[in-house]
Amino acid sequence: MTAEGSPAPVPEVRLRDLRPSVSPVELVGRVVAFDRREVVRKSDQSRRPLLSGLLSDGTATVRFTWWDPPREGIERGTILRAVGAEVRAFRDRPEVTFTWRTRVGAAGPGDLPRVDADEIPFRTVESLSPPDEGFRIEVRVVRVAPRTVTVGEERRIVHEGLLADRSGAIALSSWSDFGLAAGEAVRISGGYVRRFRGRSQLVLDERSSVVRVEGNDLPRPSEILERPPVTIARVEDAGGGEAVAVEGIVVGLLPPSGLVYRCPTCARTVKSGLCRVHGQVEGRADLRARLVLDDGTGALTVNAGRADTERLWGVTLEEARRRLRDQPDVSLLEESILETVLGRRLRVRGVGTQDDFGVTITPDSIEPVDVDLDAAAAELGARLGGGR
């Protein structure tokens, strides 16, 4: 029995084992991201400073909230030991709160729990979903390319690409340069999955580790990029996918298609000279076609850009603008596209995302398909039987 007055010993827990409870816990973790703000109390308008962010110990990452934090000394990468932190559940995930009762102090890398690599479970790509973390995967790098993005004030390079194993493919977004190259097989740990614009994405950063492996069982990049088409019903069931291939007939065209004007800064469509983000702008003319592709099992939208639209339509942007000068009615251009593409058979590859209206493919390629009528007649004749 514990003596009256002296607190019960608080167990130190790994973040992976964190469960909402009434009793406070002790934990050690590294600040992965944080944000400072102030909360105004309604009753007396008093302001209370607040620091919130993500804490990781290598086994898991959790959100934390720190009331009345120190003014300085907290940075990305700072390791903290918190004694008497409260654990609550928010949307079924544990979150920790540091209150006036919590003692928070600095700690070193040695205080973080030692995570034996062998302890981390292997997962398949298909089984990953946000906000998973604390797993290992072995995947093929299907493609990867650096891209410069602006994060707040900062310009950073992110390596974006596609990873795949036999079970599926997932987008990669790496904030750290692991020197990845297409075709490599790698074992990855210390990444996490998040949802970005409706797609699952594996995020890697400086805490992640990447090891080259043999990967003889992994699919070759060409197997992913040149997969035979699947039914649109399957793509709808899967909610899209990173490397979707479908084949169908164009049965319609959705607005806006044809000649559109785009904001010179963000490439969003400009309506009545106004960009949704940048206000009044001088729109740049562009061609697009939002094709409804249907294979009899389902239908999806293919957002064809200028090059594909020009090729399918047989009319260039310049020609379209000339036509518009002769007959100033944009809808005539849209009708002309529909009359050219309706009923055409296309094979489309690209990234499929899903929203309330179904799946939309941002195409890597759109190829018209010529049907071999002799072969089709022979095949169907054999199935129908009974001679001709």
Place this chain on the structure above:
Amino acid sequence: MALREPAWRVTARELESSLEEEKGEGDRAASYLLSPFAARMNRVLVTGTLSPAEPIGRDETQPFWRSRLTDPTGAVAVTAGSFQPRAMAQLRSSPAARPAIVVGKAHLYRGRDGVGYVSVRAEGVRFVGETDERAVLADIVRQTLDRLDLLDRIAREPDRSDESFGAEGSPRSWVRAARESLRRYPNVDREAFRRDLRPALRRVAGDSGPPAPPATPPPSVTVTRLPVAAPARPAPTAAERAEESTFLDHLDEIAEASADGYADLKELLARVASQGLAGDRAEAALSRLEEEGVVEEPIVGKLRRA
């Protein structure tokens, strides 16, 4: 989430055989035309020779055009109104019968005599060359055979789960349609329907020329809705002739006064009822007149002299 309805690949023969509907519930719910061959159609894709369109209705503010699409297995009406301006413009644009691909919504109109008429309300029409027509027809025949095969498998093993059929590559929506077809059309001769597909196959293989109208193939579907036709009716009595004449007089009067040149059926029935020609007797007079070809009802609820 309401996904876009896929366009079922069907032949005119299959559309002609479709007599069952599934009305959606709730607001703006889709309704479906069920075929005996596992198509649960809201939208369809058909191809064949499209005849020049003719206007139906004389109301110029509500134009409505109808054309006939003939494929090697049968024929189906293709319509377009002011709600499908593009398709209507396309239908009107063609002075002669030409091969075309049509995407549209399947409609079933059931007349008072219980006979169903299927039409396709066009959303998209494109006149094409023979090669494109044959390519789409190949797709139609292939998917029709896929559905027939699925029907056979489900009929053989009705207790197997949807998932196990799905694992064989059949979309869930197809399995659902197939089960519904088997339930609603329990006695369908699928072999006869397969035979009906042969002319379509010959067309895919390149038999040229406009597809000949089918030599009234034996019906692959037998759905008995009414007792077998009654023996020839005795000649109408003088009293019946008088009723018909009253009926026609009022029809002419209403049609004369109406904007579109048609007599509204409800209005007509109300008017003759006030003249002592009510209920069954009015209906009987109307059906006699229709049978004799004196009166027709080209639009539901709208009558005119034939």
